[in-house]
Amino acid sequence: MLVTLEPGADAQAIQCALVERGLWVRKLEGGASVEFWIESQSAAVERDGLLGIRGVASVAVPQRLHPLVDAQPRSIEIGPARIARGAPATVIAGPCSVESKAQILAIAERVAALGVGLLRGGAYKPRTSPYAFQGHGERALGWMREAADRFGLGVVTELLDQASAASVGAHADLIQIGSRSMQSFPLLRAAAELKKPILLKRGMSATVEEWLLSAEHCLVHGAPAVIFCERGIRGFDQNTRNLLDLGAVALLSEVHGLPVIVDPSHALGRRDLIPALSRAALAAGAVGLMLETHDQPGVALSDGPQALPPSELDALLRGLGLAATGKR
């Protein structure tokens, strides 16, 4: 239930009164008036009793499950890029993993020359096997920031655990939450408290509702905006790595009006199909694409088979009508 206070009411006293009734209370600020969201299952709630508390203006059953998502900004500036429906599509490009300073500098130079605005790269990698390359961590963050700054790019990188939140926050412009972490709620909170926009990848088995509610967690804890990233859900066919859910892209984009970026690289796991699914993603309403790009995919330490060499990224962007016309 949603308890809205009268202007000038003593919010602290009202919060105490609610807690004393055994209610679980979350304070919502930032709107026109102070509101408390109360968990009505945690105790029998007498609506009339709550209305009797001095300073309470109304008690209502909320109509929306994720009000902050519904109200979040529709145009989001990240480094040199503007992410919005109707704006030129945003391209995030770069390697799966930051492998060395030389590698990220070389790739940053190539993608910047193609007019890409945001550089991606994993410093902390969520790998299925503990024996696979886990990323260079903090050092890679510094290499990536340096490369991005040298070529006028923004940085997109994954936050994998709370311990690295401060350093990821200090280096990144857009905080990526990986598919495997979409419902890691303490991590979402740590990411949100960095007060930077979040790129929230869809969990590989997550429903759209769960995805939206994870975004709500981010916004409740202070993230200025959430960009949704569809990266494929679990299918049964091994011919592609995952199943790109374009229906969900259209739903979030066209029905909810939310910004969705599609990552065809992880959805497909193979570079040959990336142009076709990139076209499809933009047609379905995506505001941008995240494209793994590597100058030497054959020796990449992770996800080489799905990485585009810069020449193929160039051809793709030309084919999409996104060839270099300035940063995007």
Ligand code: PEP
């Ligand atoms: C990634 O973007 O490098 C990544 C690990 O993606 P996902 O979380 O979608 O698997």
Ligand code: MN
């Ligand atoms: Mn990858």
